[in-house]
Amino acid sequence: xxxxxxxxxxxxxxxxxxxxxxxxxxxxxxxxxxxxxxxxxxxxxxxxxxxxxxxxxxxxxxxxxxxxxxxxxxxxxxxxxxxxxxxxxxxxxxxxxxxxxxxxxxxxxxxxxx
Numbered sequence: 695x696x697x698x699x700x701x702x703x704x705x706x707x708x709x710x711x712x713x714x715x716x717x718x719x720x721x722x723x724x725x726x727x728x729x730x731x732x733x734x735x736x737x738x739x740x741x742x743x744x745x746x747x748x749x750x751x752x753x754x755x756x757x758x759x760x761x762x763x764x765x766x767x768x769x770x771x772x773x774x775x776x777x778x779x780x781x782x783x784x785x786x787x788x789x790x791x792x793x794x795x796x797x798x799x800x801x802x803x804x805x806x807x808x
Contacts, residue, residue: 700792704738714768718754719761721797730800731769731776735762740792744780747793762797771799779807 702708703722710722713733724732735758741747747755759778766772776799781788 698740698792699790700734700736700794701740704736714761714765716757716761719757721761721765724796728796729798729803731766731771731798733762733765733769733797735765735778735795735797737793742791743782743788743793745782758793758795762795765797766799769799775799775803777803777807 699708703710704720712720712722714721718739719735719737721733721735724734737747737754737758739754741750741754744755747758762776762778763772766776776797779796779798780793781796
């Protein structure tokens with residue numbers, strides 16, 4: 695989508711600090727980190743939210759999850775623990791209408807999150 699920020703990042707038209715890239719997904723640092731490690735993992739193709747991504751049924755959701763884990767390992771937070779969050783819809787805090795996972799770690803996480 696031409697007006698989607700994350701599509702622009704996936705296409706390389708919008709700058710981002712890339713952490714990892716696979717055939718169908720990319721991971722990049724959040725510009726407003728909420729933890730010492732805060733990386734966004736997105737599918738390169740446009741899906742509006744987690745429900746759309748899950749409905750794709752082509753293994754893409756699993757690839758996004760695997761990329762999140764690979765980043766956690768590379769960032770050194772896999773053993774201590776990390777959180778992966780999908781916000782779906784405005785009431786959940788989704789501000790960009792492109793499915794994305796927040797990988798958070800590097801500090802103790804509180805529960806419930808909010």
